[in-house]
Amino acid sequence: MRATFVQTRNVARLWEVVESLHSASLGEPRLGLIYGPAGRGKTRAVDTLAARTGAVYVSAARVWTPNSMLKTILAALGCPATNTGAGNLLRAAEALSERLGVPSLGNGLLIIDEADYLAKGTHPPRTPPLLDTVRDLHDASGAPILLVGMNGLAKLMSQFPQFWDRVRMSEEFSPLVRKEVISLAAELAGLILDDQSAEQIRRATKGNLRQTILHLARLEALAIAEGSSRIHPEWSRQVTTEVARSRLRASGTGLRRVK
Ligand SMILES: Nc1ncnc2c1ncn2[C@@H]1O[C@H](COP(=O)(O)OP(=O)(O)O)[C@@H](O)[C@H]1O
Ligand SMILES: [Mg+2]
Secondary structure (H helix, E strand, C coil): CCCCCCCCHHHHHHHHHHHHHHHCCCCCCCEEEEECCCCCCHHHHHHHHHHHHCCEEEECCCCCCHHHHHHHHHHHHCCCCCCCHHHHHHHHHHHHHHHCCCHHHHHHCEEEECHHHHHCCCCCCCCCHHHHHHHHHHHHHCCCEEEEECCCHHHHHCCCHHHHCCEEEEEECCCCCHHHHHHHHHHHHCCECCHHHHHHHHHHHCCCHHHHHHHHHHHHHHHHHHCCCECCHHHHHHHHHHHHHHHHHHHCHHHHHHC
8 A cells, every 4th residue: 555645625625615715805714624534544644735835733732731732832832932821921922923824834833633622621601712712712813723623523512602613614624435445446546446336445444444444454355365456345344344344353252153
């Protein structure tokens, strides 16, 4: 399998969200959300976006406090931290606003992955301190901030009106469609998939990108053994059955069945 980054529909969607955040005039809300279940390609997409545009990327952690979050952001910005939380907020806001309008620095974009952690442990009407700090950073810097998280992220964030008010765009990463399975097979493994095989994989994986890549890796091994890059529908059936069986074994169900 090649390490190629494939231009999926979700990647195009992410680019649109970022464009929209950048197109907002100063003072307009510039928060964006990208969400979806694990394995849809969110982290790879935003990581690639950051690498290509110079945007700042950080990944949230359960142990984050507002100040440790700001310190992580400052480190990613290449700025030393100060001795106080307020000082760190000011410095991070200044550093982000200096990047506004600098294309090689992502035009000031800040990406926070695993953003579900920002709202953990607090229930409305109390606003979570981490979310308040993201809002403060957004307001003080004028910089676009993109939060990336799991399925319930938009719903979770919409419970906090002061935060939700500033969200300009919220987009879900959707499951792969058949055509995308075909282009992933070609780009990642040089395989030629017919519609039937692609549909088989799409159904077995429910369009999950990580699972699709796993299926394609097995299919590639089979194709090499058979000496053909044109996939026979029988091979994809074999691979989907094999993956399903190994999952049963991994969950222990298979072992019980043997007894
Ligand atoms: N656009 C892409 N092109 C190629 N591989 C990708 C792409 N997006 C994701 N992947 C791969 O799919 C797997 C799951 O992606 P990841 O970004 O971790 O998903 P998520 O963050 O939604 O859980 C990873 O192995 C990743 O390298
Ligand atoms: Mg991820």
